[in-house]
Amino acid sequence: xxxxxxxxxxxxxxxxxxxxxxxxxxxxxxxxxxxxxxxxxxxxxxxxxxxxxxxxxxxxxxxxxxxxxxxxxxxxxxxxxxxxxxxxxxxxxxxxxxxxxxxxxxxxxxxxxxxxxxxxxxxxxxxxxxxxxxxxxxxxxxxxxxxxxxxxxxxxxxxxxxxxxxxxxxxxxxxxxxxxxxxxxxxxxxxxxxxxxxxxxxxxxxxxxxxxxxxxxxxxxxxxxxxxxxxxxxxxxxxxxxxxxxxxxxxxxxxxxxxxxxxxxxxxxxxxxxxxxxxxxxxxxxxx
Numbered sequence: 001x002x003x004x005x006x007x008x009x010x011x012x013x014x015x016x017x018x019x020x021x022x023x024x025x026x027x028x029x030x031x032x033x034x035x036x037x038x039x040x041x042x043x044x045x046x047x048x049x050x051x052x053x054x055x056x057x058x059x060x061x062x063x064x065x066x067x068x069x070x071x072x073x074x075x076x077x078x079x080x081x082x083x084x085x086x087x088x089x090x091x092x093x094x095x096x097x098x099x100x101x102x103x104x105x106x107x108x109x110x111x112x113x114x115x116x117x118x119x120x121x122x123x124x125x126x127x128x129x130x131x132x133x134x135x136x137x138x139x140x141x142x143x144x145x146x147x148x149x150x151x152x153x154x155x156x157x158x159x160x161x162x163x164x165x166x167x168x169x170x171x172x173x174x175x176x177x178x179x180x181x182x183x184x185x186x187x188x189x190x191x192x193x194x195x196x197x198x199x200x201x202x203x204x205x206x207x208x209x210x211x212x213x214x215x216x217x218x219x220x221x222x223x224x225x226x227x228x229x230x231x232x233x234x235x236x237x238x239x240x241x242x243x244x245x246x247x248x249x250x251x252x253x254x255x256x257x258x259x260x261x262x263x264x265x266x267x268x269x270x271x272x273x274x275x276x277x278x279x280x281x282x283x284x285x286x287x288x
Contacts, residue, residue: 005117005189009127010109012134017105020050020137023144024098026156032094036151038084043147045076046140048092051101052076054108054133062129063111069100108133126189135190170210178205216272219259222248 024032024047032044041049052072059065067073074080075089092100115124123129148157179202185191186198221232227247230238240246248254251262252270259270 002117005127006112009112009117009130009134012131013105013108013112013137016134016137016141019141020047020101020144023141023148023157024094027151029094031151031156033087033091034151035084035087036147040143040147040150041083041086042091043144044094044097045086045089045091046144046147047094048072048097048100049076049078050137050140051097051104053136054101055104057123057129057133058108058111059104062115062123063107065107065111068103068107128190131190132192173207173209176206176208178203212275214272215259215270215274215276218249218276219270219272 024043027043032047033042035042052069053076055068056073060067072092075091081089091097112127112130117124117127119125145157148155180200181203182198183201184195184198186196188195226232227241233241248259249261253260253262260267261270262268
């Protein structure tokens with residue numbers, strides 16, 4: 001059992017680091033230190049932050065080793081520094097960040113090999129702390145992927161072409177039958193406390209669109225009076241748009257017969273075929 005846990009933790013850590021390497025070696029140094037959006041950190045901040053969290057939790061706390069770089073703890077404290085201000089911090093240069101994260105990882109793998117993974121310590125029982133750090137790195141890999149999607153210029157990443165036919169021939173929406181399901185877990189050893197215990201939930205039937213809502217469809221919703229009809233809003237959302245007199249997404253405006261939006265200091269036409277997933281993100285950020 002212990003050998004299986006150790007192998008699972010090792011595989012998770014290696015897989016996450018391979019993903020991190022792919023996201024941070026596909027662009028040059030200038031791209032790594034740049035802030036591509038005020039909503040995101042420079043990629044090099046994420047890279048060193050991953051190493052710093054691994055050092056604090058696994059090297060120091062689990063392994064009891066001396067700190068490698070205690071002077072940078074504050075720099076890479078995500079609660080202390082908002083993303084928009086992180087480029088102003090004394091960040092490690094890309095080569096230094098890579099070396100630091102690699103040095104931490106080498107020591108952590110030694111700790112993983114020597115640490116008992118069964119016992120009364122909740123951090124090490126079932127390899128919890130190692131799984132937590134692997135999941136933390138995976139979360140930052142997702143964040144860095146978003147940064148790549150927001151950066152300008154030629155794409156640095158590639159992906160397989162979608163299946164032929166795409167969404168053609170699908171109904172606009174499908175009915176998801178209601179019924180009971182099990183939420184959470186009582187058996188997954190790396191689950192966080194807010195994912196425990198497993199419990200039964202009942203959900204009524206609902207309809208779900210088969211494709212993301214586009215900006216064009218959302219424009220039709222606006223022009224059909226969607227912001228003036230409480231039927232389409234949760235009570236909290238309806239109260240907010242009434243109090244703030246909101247009649248469209250916060251950074252959209254109607255001008256000369258077309259909808260424009262302002263993003264990251266640039267005003268541009270709203271592309272009708274683009275998914276509208278960003279609307280709630282920007283509005284929530286504005287009122288946070």
